[in-house]
Amino acid sequence: MNSYIYFKRKIKNTILVIVIFCAMALWFWYMLWASKIGRNTILMKSIPEFMSYITFGCIIGLVFAGCVTYQRPENKTPAHILETFLGGFCIGFVCILHCYDVCTYLLPGEIIRYESDYELTFPGPAIGKSSRCEAGLWIKDAHTTRWIQLCTNKSTLFKKQQYGMDAVWITARSNRLGSYIVDYQFINRQTSVTVPPFHNGVRKYNSVSLFSPISPD
Known part of the structure; x- marks a missing residue:
């Protein structure tokens, strides 16, 4: 019985690792593809590209910091919350990078x-x-x-x-x-x-x- 539970848990962990690896590979491929699209794309002057990236990064950073503070507020120092915010900001900023370029490429015109x-x-x-x-x-x-x-x-x-x-x-x-x-x-x-x-x-x-x-x- 213990061996069956161990085997079942191992299968679940293996599937989880494969899913995470595939998601990271797809994300990496998307970033390369979007970067290539961006080299041939020019946006209208009215598009607030950089401000959009900053705003989205701040929102993701606040979500990360809020989740950490809500889970265990008594064990979280201001420095740790700031680090979490900066980590979320970087993730959000990178994820939304070149989004306008991709939309320009994909949307009808x-x-x-x-x-x-x-x-x-x-x-x-x-x-x-x-x-x-x-x-x-x-x-x-x-x-x-x-x-x-x-x-x-x-x-x-x-x-x-x-x-x-x-x-x-x-x-x-x-x-x-x-x-x-x-x-x-x-x-x-x-x-x-x-x-x-x-x-x-x-x-x-x-x-x-x-x-x-x-x-x-």
Whole structure:
């Protein structure tokens, strides 16, 4: 009888460990996927992105601190409650990170195409804490009227960019939250084909700048 109870308890513990491991793996995969989506997403200026993250983190931190205080208030010092609050704040902040980017990517919108000036930087935007893209491509999104730096590399630039290409032809999916950059191509503005204006007739360009072709070295 004791061996049966022990075996049953062991099975339950094993299943619990597997469920926790799968949940952590899915969460880790989601964070990587959301981070990748965020690198190609630009939000509207009116979106309170950072304030939303701070607010949600504070709410989760207060919930954690309240639960700890309610369970055993006599054994909880202010320092321990503060540590619990900070732990909950970090968990909440990380969990909601890139939520606006994911919503911009998943929610329905419209496909828009437009020209934009560009600027190349070396190195490019940061990826994680210690690594950076080999090159960065700054473009101005017509829907949000904001600049975004895309991650690229010298090899891709060498294949796509040729001498005299002074603009970028952008394909983006846009909605009320912002724009997700689907694709881009370097073009020569003087020889590019004129297309009808996109949504609401908005088609505003900046001054033309010429860029030299990129060496693969």
